[in-house]
Amino acid sequence: MSKFNNKKSGDMPPVSTASLPDIVFMLLFFFMTVTVMKSDDLRIENVLPNASEVKKLEKKDRIVYIHIGQPRKEYQEVFGTASRIQVNDKFIAVAEVGSYVLSAIGEKPEALQRLVTIALKVDKNANMGLIDDVKEELRKVNALKINYTTYEGDVFANLK
Amino acid sequence: MPRRAGAPEVNAGSMADIAFLLLIFFLVTTTIETDAGLDRMLPPMEPPEDDVVIKQKNIFTVNINKNGQLLVEDELTNLKDLRAKAIAFLDNGGSPSGTAEFCNYCKGKRDVNSSDNPGKAIISLKNDRETKYATYITVQNELVAAYNELRNREAQRLYKRDFTELENEYRNPETSSSLKEELKEKVERIQGLFPQKLSEAETSSSN
Numbered sequence: 001m002s003k004f005n006n007k008k009s010g011d012m013p014p015v016s017t018a019s020l021p022d023i024v025f026m027l028l029f030f031f032m033t034v035t036v037m038k039s040d041d042l043r044i045e046n047v048l049p050n051a052s053e054v055k056k057l058e059k060k061d062r063i064v065y066i067h068i069g070q071p072r073k074e075y076q077e078v079f080g081t082a083s084r085i086q087v088n089d090k091f092i093a094v095a096e097v098g099s100y101v102l103s104a105i106g107e108k109p110e111a112l113q114r115l116v117t118i119a120l121k122v123d124k125n126a127n128m129g130l131i132d133d134v135k136e137e138l139r140k141v142n143a144l145k146i147n148y149t150t151y152e153g154d155v156f157a158n159l160k
Numbered sequence: 161m162p163r164r165a166g167a168p169e170v171n172a173g174s175m176a177d178i179a180f181l182l183l184i185f186f187l188v189t190t191t192i193e194t195d196a197g198l199d200r201m202l203p204p205m206e207p208p209e210d211d212v213v214i215k216q217k218n219i220f221t222v223n224i225n226k227n228g229q230l231l232v233e234d235e236l237t238n239l240k241d242l243r244a245k246a247i248a249f250l251d252n253g254g255s256p257s258g259t260a261e262f263c264n265y266c267k268g269k270r271d272v273n274s275s276d277n278p279g280k281a282i283i284s285l286k287n288d289r290e291t292k293y294a295t296y297i298t299v300q301n302e303l304v305a306a307y308n309e310l311r312n313r314e315a316q317r318l319y320k321r322d323f324t325e326l327e328n329e330y331r332n333p334e335t336s337s338s339l340k341e342e343l344k345e346k347v348e349r350i351q352g353l354f355p356q357k358l359s360e361a362e363t364s365s366s367n
Contacts, residue, residue: 053305
């Protein structure tokens with residue numbers, strides 16, 4: 001008698017967890033595919049300014065990044081405090097920007113080469129002089145489409 | 161006699177745990193980042209063949225000095241007033257009605273000493289070599305905002321939608337191509353009404 005009672009009073013049947021690994025794997029694969037490991041480690045300060053009228057940089061395959069800013073504290077002994085240009089993992093001089101951009105564009109598939117945008121990720125404390133020099137170099141190699149990469153936000157916060 | 165009972169079954173009970181571990185690792189390291197920023201076109205190196213003479217009244221000069229102060233049309237200006245000034249200049253439409261250059265959609269003051277029409281109005285931006293990048297971006301942003309505000313107004317009038325919204329939809333890769341054609345026409349028409357003419361002169365060295 002008690003046996004029957006036990007079985008009948010048993011609450012809900014246990015939920016089958018057999019498919020749990022499958023679900024977790026699915027999520028896992030999703031995150032594995034969307035993950036981008038940070039490829040270059042920045043040796044410069046790179047706090048971007050805010051802007052409100054921004055446009056999204058859609059496709060990543062047609063963007064060449066150039067970082068500009070003051071070297072980080074731990075590198076300042078070696079590289080000084082003047083703003084530097086960093087691409088991929090190294091500092092380059094202003095005069096090398098043109099050739100770097102050309103070679104970076106050359107590595108892209110041919111169909112995309114005409115659509116390449118140069119994304120300038122510039123620290124907000126950098127001086128315009130260096131950026132003007134970089135722009136001049138870009139004009140020399142005819143890479144005219146540029147994007148001043150910024151955070152989205154209130155512009156007047158820049159001035160503080 | 162050894163019995164061959166096939167390989168013993170591997171216990172897969174811990175698979176979920178392993179998968180969870182990996183999942184959490186990727187969850188933590190993932191940054192789904194999309195960069196955004198201000199798009200600009202640099203002027204080509206070769207100077208245009210014919211030198212166009214531009215009337216002084218069609219140029220809106222913005223000067224930024226090394227301390228981040230702004231000189232707009234030879235007047236010291238607060239950054240917060242820049243957008244309104246730029247809009248007033250672009251939207252002025254100074255040509256008298258009846259002439260070919262008359263701007264029938266402008267709502268400005270129609271001051272004869274300011275720009276003739278939006279197609280002729282040029283904003284000239286000049287900065288010092290020691291200007292801070294943040295200030296420069298703020299100024300750029302305000303000037304783009306001035307154009308966007310005027311374009312939005314025209315887009316609202318013609319299509320009952322914001323220009324920025326139209327443009328985003330046009331640039332979105334998921335938009336179907338037939339819709340894109342339609343949007344392209346609209347976007348180009350609005351851009352034609354207020355063409356973005358932002359010239360950046362060579363920087364002056366500090367003095």
